[in-house]
Amino acid sequence: MNDPFARYLCLGCGFLYDEQMGLPEHGIAPGTRWKDIPDDWVCPDCGTPKHRFEMVAIPYASGEPEASASNTF
Amino acid sequence: MESFVLKADDRGYNKLVSVGGPASYIAGHPDAFITRRSSFNFGDYQTGHHGFGKIRVFGDEIFTHAGCGYNMHPHHDFIIMAFILSGELTHINTLGKVDTLKAGDYYAFSAGSGGKHCELNINQEDLHVIYVWVLPDMLLLPPTYQRAHFNSIAPRNKLVPLVGGNSSMPIDQDLSISRLDSDAPGTYEYKLKSPNHGAYVFVVEGSATLDGVLLGKRDSIGVWDTDRITLQTGAEKSDILIVETIM
Numbered sequence: 001m002n003d004p005f006a007r008y009l010c011l012g013c014g015f016l017y018d019e020q021m022g023l024p025e026h027g028i029a030p031g032t033r034w035k036d037i038p039d040d041w042v043c044p045d046c047g048t049p050k051h052r053f054e055m056v057a058i059p060y061a062s063g064e065p066e067a068s069a070s071n072t073f
Numbered sequence: 074m075e076s077f078v079l080k081a082d083d084r085g086y087n088k089l090v091s092v093g094g095p096a097s098y099i100a101g102h103p104d105a106f107i108t109r110r111s112s113f114n115f116g117d118y119q120t121g122h123h124g125f126g127k128i129r130v131f132g133d134e135i136f137t138h139a140g141c142g143y144n145m146h147p148h149h150d151f152i153i154m155a156f157i158l159s160g161e162l163t164h165i166n167t168l169g170k171v172d173t174l175k176a177g178d179y180y181a182f183s184a185g186s187g188g189k190h191c192e193l194n195i196n197q198e199d200l201h202v203i204y205v206w207v208l209p210d211m212l213l214l215p216p217t218y219q220r221a222h223f224n225s226i227a228p229r230n231k232l233v234p235l236v237g238g239n240s241s242m243p244i245d246q247d248l249s250i251s252r253l254d255s256d257a258p259g260t261y262e263y264k265l266k267s268p269n270h271g272a273y274v275f276v277v278e279g280s281a282t283l284d285g286v287l288l289g290k291r292d293s294i295g296v297w298d299t300d301r302i303t304l305q306t307g308a309e310k311s312d313i314l315i316v317e318t319i320m
Binding site (some may be wrong): 007009010011012013015016045046052054056058059060061065072073 | 117150159208211212213
């Protein structure tokens with residue numbers, strides 16, 4: 001229950017899913033665990049299926065993620 | 074020492090055409106197409122190696138017919154590099170850069186917090202290009218674009234650093250790329266940075282022997298759990314890329 005939030009990177013384009021932040025603009029609430037996202041979900045940027053994401057333990061750059069929160073690429 | 078050998082024909086293969094479903098992604102007239110040989114799992118090719126160290130994509134690609142390429146599309150975080158083997162690449166990105174790259178030219182586009190790019194062959198001549206995608210050591214870095222040129226004449230029979238390490242093109246990852254253009258028999262000892270580093274060696278042209286394993290054109294080998302590798306070349310003209318990465 002208290003596992004740290006994890007981050008998953010799309011191997012098709014690099015799109016990041018951070019469990020802590022969710023994707024509210026795509027209907028996924030902050031705190032949503034990766035396992036609770038439907039198996040047929042795909043990358044919103046490139047269509048890569050959920051199973052072709054990789055969990056990454058890479059830290060954020062200084063000031064992120066807030067600094068680029070308005071970046072909609 | 075641990076290793077795997079990947080023969081040229083055992084890589085993934087995709088032919089991407091500019092009509093039908095992929096038309097929004099693949100640019101060009103209806104007869105334009107891209108062929109992609111993937112060293113690591115990418116797209117529909119998922120039966121090979123997941124990657125090597127921080128490398129996730131190593132694509133040996135040919136863009137055929139004028140106008141062929143990848144339409145503008147988004148990326149995050151990956152450091153995407155292109156090494157032009159022949160032909161001409163027109164690269165356009167959202168950092169405001171429009172670049173024309175010819176044989177020997179290469180770039181590193183770090184998508185960081187978000188960027189888009191478009192990759193086009195606008196000439197009749199085929200474009201041969203190797204794309205390498207690398208995970209960065211931090212997420213959401215400011216996007217950057219760097220480009221440089223590998224002169225295949227002047228530094229012949231010498232390992233030349235292209236990216237990372239001692240090169241003029243730093244990247245945000247513990248990974249470096251070197252290139253050797255050889256036309257004479259030689260032995261090159263390459264000392265790895267640490268026991269936690271490995272090397273992915275790809276023969277672009279010609280042939281080479283890596284720690285006793287003979288590699289032909291487009292063959293490759295991944296080596297780790299060792300402190301050095303030894304590359305031997307013959308009289309044949311050979312072109313070899315070495316990617317050293319933290320494992």
